[in-house]
Amino acid sequence: MSWRKEQSRAERGYHHGNLKEALLQAALGLIAEKGAAGFTFADAARMAGVSAAAPYRHFRDRDELLSSIAQRGFEQFEQRLTAAWDDGRPDTVTAFERVGRAYLAFAREEPAFYNAMFESGLPVDANAALQAASERAFNVIRAAAERLAALAPPGAPRPPAMMMALHIWSMAHGVASLFSRGDAARRKLPMSPDELLEAEVLIYLRGLGFPTDRRPQAKSAEPPPVPPEAPSGSGGPWGKPK
Amino acid sequence: MSWRKEQSRAERGYHHGNLKEALLQAALGLIAEKGAAGFTFADAARMAGVSAAAPYRHFRDRDELLSSIAQRGFEQFEQRLTAAWDDGRPDTVTAFERVGRAYLAFAREEPAFYNAMFESGLPVDANAALQAASERAFNVIRAAAERLAALAPPGAPRPPAMMMALHIWSMAHGVASLFSRGDAARRKLPMSPDELLEAEVLIYLRGLGFPTDRRPQAKSAEPPPVPPEAPSGSGGPWGKPK
DNA sequence: GGCTCATGTAAAAGTCGTTCACATGAGCTG
């Protein structure tokens, strides 16, 4: 993983050979440890075994390193969301909820990326590439919302797909920020963030007219999904009304 | 407002007289300008017209100043949420939605407080008083959710009130963080954050079985509310299904 | 072999956070 991390100057020679990548990896580790605020350009240089001025050959300043990391983060984020969506298989609602869980999983498993992307305070439009990467990630959610919108039953509110996408994004982001990340995770909850978000999304989908017994879209254009597992519980994390 | 802000040393004398408060005000201004990350202890001292060491007579370190501001923020936040809730008048659902809007309004109108409270990266449990203030603010939402839960119609999911409170908190926080604050506000939206959140909460409430035509709880224990204004539009920000 | 240029270094300037010894003066005590 770590490409010649601990090499001494002597065995490495004057030139590092892969400093840019080494700095990114070092920064990733430092951010995971101490947050983007506590992360230090000098520390990253030290960890890569070079002088404090060396990083400036590869990044204009500390912010550019941070924004490079955020950009990579958005790219990985997009991949994970895309995989979770799986083009709506086995059915749209199931896949949609899986996207929500993937959001939380990313926040939990990639704290450094998540921190750089959403908590580092760097402006979204600092970098055109960064903004584009961010939009590509969001577009996964948006595309999923389009599919969902097309299936929304009549007799219920039908907000634009874009709005539905923003709703889901805000729910996932709210739960992740408040309960699923670093210091914030210390707020003690009577349930897991995943359960919280799942229930939230289910209630929301129910508000849009979707059935929430985990066998949705009974009479839609979708092929009737074969339940991959036995139905879990009685219809939701909180139980049915009596 | 600003108590002797620009006094020269000569006319002030050796002792400031109100340094602690002056520092808090200065920090508040600086955080509003440059964010909690960019805010500097030395800058606050300069703005108050004292040496860089003076603040240490009133705050153990920079973090303690920050956490003082966050604490004040939570207190004001609690007040505003309480006022918005207005003990559930004229009816529970209306008041509940007003709380959501108050959340956004606070984020928008008090960026410095919001930043210190939620975006400064200081641990929630850094300070017992801070944590308590934070909990008091959340308890307003929680109390509102209890009332709402008691009115939830049968035949619909009935999550615990605590969970509903967390859902609302996460929605409001998600929208505020993503779209209603500083740099994040630059994400261009096809609608205002307020509209977005209002629609989100309405759909969620509908998922809980509440009617969403803005005249809720028709046959509940609540006194039939007199609509203070004419009904606005056709039942929601996105229109009814055709 | 010699050139060139990307990549690294050392040193320096400027800023911060923080501490320490010392200065000041507001308010109490006699």
Added chain:
DNA sequence: CAGCTCATGTGAACGACTTTTACATGAGCC
């Protein structure tokens, strides 16, 4: 009012960080 005390402010100093500048190194190419 004299004098004491102690909270509050000052200045200097330390180490760390960011960023710039002039200089060093050596990999790749002719």
